[in-house]
Amino acid sequence: MAITIKIIRKMKKNKMTLLAVVLFAACSQEQTDIIQKEIEGDVTGIIMIADDFVADAQTRTVLTPGADGMQFTWADKDTVGIYPDRGDQVCFPISTGTDSNMASFDGGGWALKDASKYAAYYPFDKANYFRNNSSVLLKYAGQKQTANASTTHLGAYDFMAASAVAPKEGNVTFAFKHLNSVLQLKLTMPRAATFRSLALTTDKNVLTEEATLNLKSEPTLLTTTKAVNTLILELENITTTANNQEITLYMMIPPVDLSGKELSAELLDSNGNSYSAALVAKNFEAGKAYSFSATAAVSAATTDVTLSSAGTLLAAIGGYDNLRNIKKLKITGEINGDDVYEIRRMVNLEYLNLKDSKIVAGGRAYYQKYTTEEDVIGNNMFGGFKTIKQLILPDNIKAIGPHSLFGCEILLSIHIPEGVKKIDGQAFQLCQVLSSVDLPVGLETIGFHAFADCRNLSKIEIPATVRVMEFGAFDNCRQLREVHIKSMPTTLTAIGTDPFGGCYDKAVLYIPKGTRTAYQATELGRFATIIEE
Structure with a gap:
């Protein structure tokens, strides 16, 4: 099977309309001839051809259930990026035809030049608009599946590229190649639960989280710029109602040879329970789909400690040798700087429940010069905690200090207790997979860049x-x-400058009835769509 994207450009004065047709047929000379004939005459255009994901030879599976495999359709705001060898990049956003395999793209007054060569990639991202064609930025963080067996999230990470080619008889033909592998995970879960995340984990930092694409090279070259040992797929509305039910998850990953390495799927449910399933590691190749079937087991139980007094956590867990072994921890009682210092040394900690804890002053500096103060998540208290996925804050806190959870890269969600009056500057900045934040009634101040770069936050x-x-x-x-x-x-x-920078075109602002005029006169007036509710 092949996916053929045909973009036809009809000339009318200085305006251009691009018609894109996605056809599902065998990739053959006959198919190519039909397409070429359809654009003969006065029409010039761009033809894009991309192979389907091929099933891995060892598994003999298709990407999704169904006799015809996966059907691709265009979505609202889909955009293709095209680089000429001289001049600026051009993006082609969809104008009509969403949710179908036939779509129109609008490229403004841009025209092909016979003397130039053109390279292309999909999907276009505004972050790449001013980047040159040797350093197109690709990011794999933020994948989110919103229903069992759903594949709708894959399109945004189906990175494709086509090497530079010159126009021929008024046409440019791009041979698109998929840059990623697709994983299908059929996991039998031991309990009835609602699942919040899946972590694809290996024993080395060999998984690409960020990369650059070089469209100048032949063939196009993908270079890893940030390697990690865990890639996260956030989950929503994925529930089992009885023991030993199966869920089906999909994930895009960059090509990587994991032969001989450890590979596992680690799941977390809404109650903080974790599950693990071992996977067969192999050489994952670009343009291929891989299917796994595995049975998950409940992971190690939570370490539950009650402290008789602040500063006694290390003794309560049995000493220094156990710090590295704890993945899940619940603390009841008062904690001070000594205890936070020990928490920060738990290099494998994924789940921390402080709901029944109370932060008090005292003890050593937990980080650099910072010490605890009563009922405050302090400056850099958990900042840079790379392993933490779920954190439940103490019920009685009143403030969240600067940088307190800065750069917690795989933190999935946070509930901020009632009683918190202020969230200080950069408190949650760069929590890149954070998708859910509950802000309490009573909150008065949201500090500068408090949630900046939380790239998976949708609402x-x-x-x-x-x-x-x-x-x-x-x-x-x-x-x-x-x-x-x-x-x-x-x-x-008091609304500071650019509070929602980079969000004004895509996000919808909802405000109380009767407030449109007042808010349009502020920085919030920059939203393209404002609705009173």
Whole structure:
């Protein structure tokens, strides 16, 4: 099977319309001839051909259930990027034909030049607009599956590229190649549960989380710029209702040879329970689909400790030798700087429940010069915690300090307790897979860049009590689609510069009825779509 994308450019003065047709047929000379004939005459155009994902020879599986495999359709705001060898990049956003295999693209007044060569990639990202064709940025973080056996999330990570070619008789033909592998994971889960995340984990930092694509090279070259040992697939609405039910998950990964290495799927449910399934590691090749069937087992139980007094955590867990062994920890009782210091030394900690803890002053500096103060998540308290996936904060905290969870790269969600009045600057910045944040009624201040670069955050509700939103509070939250402001303009009187930078075109702002005029006069007026509710 092959996917053929035909983009036809019809000339009319200085305007151009691009018609794209996705055909599912055998990749043959006969098919190519038919396409060429359809664009003969006065029409010039661009033809894009991309192979389907081929089933791995060892598994003999298809990518998705169904006799015809996977059917690709265009989605709203899909965009192709094209680089001429001289001049600026051009992007072609979809104009009509979403949710079908026939779509129109609009390229403005751009025209082909016979003297130039053109290279292309998909999907276009605004972050690449000013990057040259030797360093197109690709990021694999932020994948999210929203239903069992759903594949709708894969398109945004189906990176494809076509080497530079010259126009011929008014046409450019791009031979697109898939840059990734697709994994299908059929996992039998031991318990009834609602699952929040899957972590594909290996024993070495060999999984690509960020890479650059060089369209100048022949063939196109993918270079890893950030390697990790875990790639995260966030899960939503994926539930088992009885023991030993199967779930089906899909994930895009860059090609990587894991032959001889350890590979596992680690799942986390909504109650903090974790599960693990061993997978057969192999050489994952670009353009191939791989299927795994495995039975997951419940992982190690939570270490549950009750402290008789602050500063006794190390003794309660049995000493220094156990720090490395703890993956899940629940603490009841008072904790101070000594205890936070030991938590920060738990290099494999994934789940931390402090709901029944109380932070008090005292003990050593837990990081650099910083010490604990009563009922405050302090400066850099958990900042840079690379392994933490789920954190439950103490019920009685009143403030979240600067950099307190900065760079917790695989933190999935956070519930901020009632009683918190202020979230300080950069508190959650660069929590890249964070997709869910519950802001409490009573919150008054959201600091500068507090949630900046939370690139998987899709929805946020600002409670009616918020009075101050400092500059760049939600800057560069690329997946943000809904912003609900509950505050009235008479309450939210201090709005800093560019609080939702990079979000104004894609996200919809919802505001209280009767407040449009007032909010349009502020930085919030930069949203393209504003709805009163």
